[in-house]
Amino acid sequence: MRQSRNFWQKTKPTEIMERSDSIIELSKALALFHVKVGKIKKDSINPFFKSNYASLSNILNEVQEPLNESGLVVTQFPDGSGLVSMLIHAESGQYLSSNYEMPVAKQNDPQALGSSITYARRYAITSILSLNVEDDDGNKGAELPKAPAKSEDTRPWLDKGEPLSKAMEYLRTGGELSTIEKKYRLSKEIRQNLNETVKRLEENL
Numbered sequence: 001m002r003q004s005r006n007f008w009q010k011t012k013p014t015e016i017m018e019r020s021d022s023i024i025e026l027s028k029a030l031a032l033f034h035v036k037v038g039k040i041k042k043d044s045i046n047p048f049f050k051s052n053y054a055s056l057s058n059i060l061n062e063v064q065e066p067l068n069e070s071g072l073v074v075t076q077f078p079d080g081s082g083l084v085s086m087l088i089h090a091e092s093g094q095y096l097s098s099n100y101e102m103p104v105a106k107q108n109d110p111q112a113l114g115s116s117i118t119y120a121r122r123y124a125i126t127s128i129l130s131l132n133v134e135d136d137d138g139n140k141g142a143e144l145p146k147a148p149a150k151s152e153d154t155r156p157w158l159d160k161g162e163p164l165s166k167a168m169e170y171l172r173t174g175g176e177l178s179t180i181e182k183k184y185r186l187s188k189e190i191r192q193n194l195n196e197t198v199k200r201l202e203e204n205l
């Protein structure tokens with residue numbers, strides 16, 4: 001049995017995939033699920049750039065009935081420093097299981113931990129079920145004009161505190177660092193903090 005780790009312990013990113021000896025019945029049920037499930041709508045707005053994304057609540061609502069009709073169950077739970085996601089065929093007991101390590105921006109911060117779990121659950125359930133999230137123009141609407149020439153740069157500096165916290169949350173929900181750079185001027189220290197956040201997220205994909 002894999003040993004549990006302290007949630008705040010710094011570890012190298014790992015992803016563990018497990019499955020039952022056979023997944024024939026699970027595969028049939030998953031094929032039926034994809035016939036029944038539609039595109040997942042983006043129902044929430046990121047507070048940093050007002051870009052749209054599909055919330056965990058909306059994803060769960062959209063997949064619950066197709067899962068029931070296909071005889072499938074999805075369960076997710078924190079385990080050590082990671083999130084375990086399991087897709088189970090109820091009748092046969094066949095399963096797929098994956099562990100996703102979750103980077104936490106602020107240690108000893110329950111709110112940051114909760115945000116990390118929600119973020120990981122959204123992306124893990126989207127991946128394990130191969131969901132189709134509906135495209136829209138939300139991100140295009142959030143794009144900012146190109147920054148003026150350096151001598152005419154009127155962008156505000158990205159300050160520490162709430163603006164920086166929102167920038168970190170934007171990156172954790174799939175945002176691009178280049179979009180932040182279009183809106184704000186970044187000091188060397190803040191740029192390094194953002195780059196480290198991006199690196200941790202990429203290592204855990």
